[in-house]
Amino acid sequence: MKSKLFTAVFILFASTLILVATSGFKPSQGKPWPVPDKNAKMANPVKSSATSIAEGKALWVKHCQSCHGKTGKGDGTKAASLKTEPGNFVTPAFQKQSDGTLFYKVSEGREDMPSFKKKIPDTEEIWSLVVYMRTLK
């Protein structure tokens, strides 16, 4: 009788633990990130060139690489400690987003993803970063 009770308590405890582990700390992968239409439709004023890619890459290495990884696969050194899934920028699903959408997400941020509009106040630089993100294919 005692062992049955112990087994029942153990199963209850283990189930609770699994439930907590899979719900409370679930990364917010796939959670919709609505972007206002006018932002999504904004065209990138910075043309893709060796200069803009180099400028975007320098910003990527300094500000993004630690979470999103060297090649944008979401495998940066900090990625494991994030609650928010950093995403895989190499996938077609990511790359089909408009430049305006990427600009908005970098500028505004959400959850673990910080807002960069104060840290990178020059909008042209954020557009250069978007240009670089297009090379992560």
Add this chain to the structure above:
Amino acid sequence: MTKFKKYLQFMMLPASICLFLLLSIGTMAQDSTAVPSKKPVKNTFESNWVLDNQSVMVPIKGTLEMDMQHRFGTVRNGFKDFYGIYAPSNIRIGFSYVPMEKLQFGFGFTKERLQLDLNAKYAILKQTKGGIPVSITYFVNTVIETTPDKDNLIYVTGGDRMSYFHQLIIASKITDKISLQVSPSISHYNNVEGVLDADGIVQRNMKNDHVAIAFMGRYKVSDKMNVLINYDQPITQHPGLKKNTNPNPNLSVGVEFVTSAHAFQLIFGNYQGITPQSNNYFNHNAPFKYTTADGTEMKGGMFLIGFNITRLWNL
């Protein structure tokens, strides 16, 4: 002519050449075919600090910075104190904030002589692509020594605790990888040590003002890592009634690692002070062996390990 004066004259020649090169290369290095832009050149240096000196950079508006700086003892004792790691060290904790574009205010606490420093930095001129060849920033620092002195044995009046530092910082980003900086400065101490001369009259061992010049360079190894070099040359010669009075030059090299919110600099140099006037006025660690004006043989190689860590927040 003493060996030291010869050495000083020897150093003034490369110093003048460096200043001339900075101003001329800064103009020449800019692509003549590039369309002049009013946008300032960015990241000439990537932190407020270049090893032992301030860089030309004033961070963007709304930046709050915390500085953690540490200087160990000299490496000369080897294993005895594990190359200065176990020797008495100097520490500074500082904060700065940029309330408006181009202007920064800061304060800090340094272990050596319990110094409280209050400083300001203003970007007078910013280098532009194909336009202005150099960036110029003015830095001012006031220090109050808060060492307890109940019987006024060290400081007779409150003003004796004060010292001031003014520096004009001129820098140019020559290429994406190379930046150079030259920083003439003047330090002023209200209180200087008095010594008795041969007639028993008290004389100042050092002048109240001290002029110096610093040269710095950065080579960008990658987007995250830079190699830094810094040289400080004292210019003022003090009366020096006591032997070994005049401060020594400082040579420091280091590596810098930069991330979104941090800069980490590992330093190998001579300065054990951290506040600039203290370094320029009191440096007893000589990088090279030489003979002073009073005939003292200075030991060279008095280097020590240190680091600067900065943490940034954008408010």
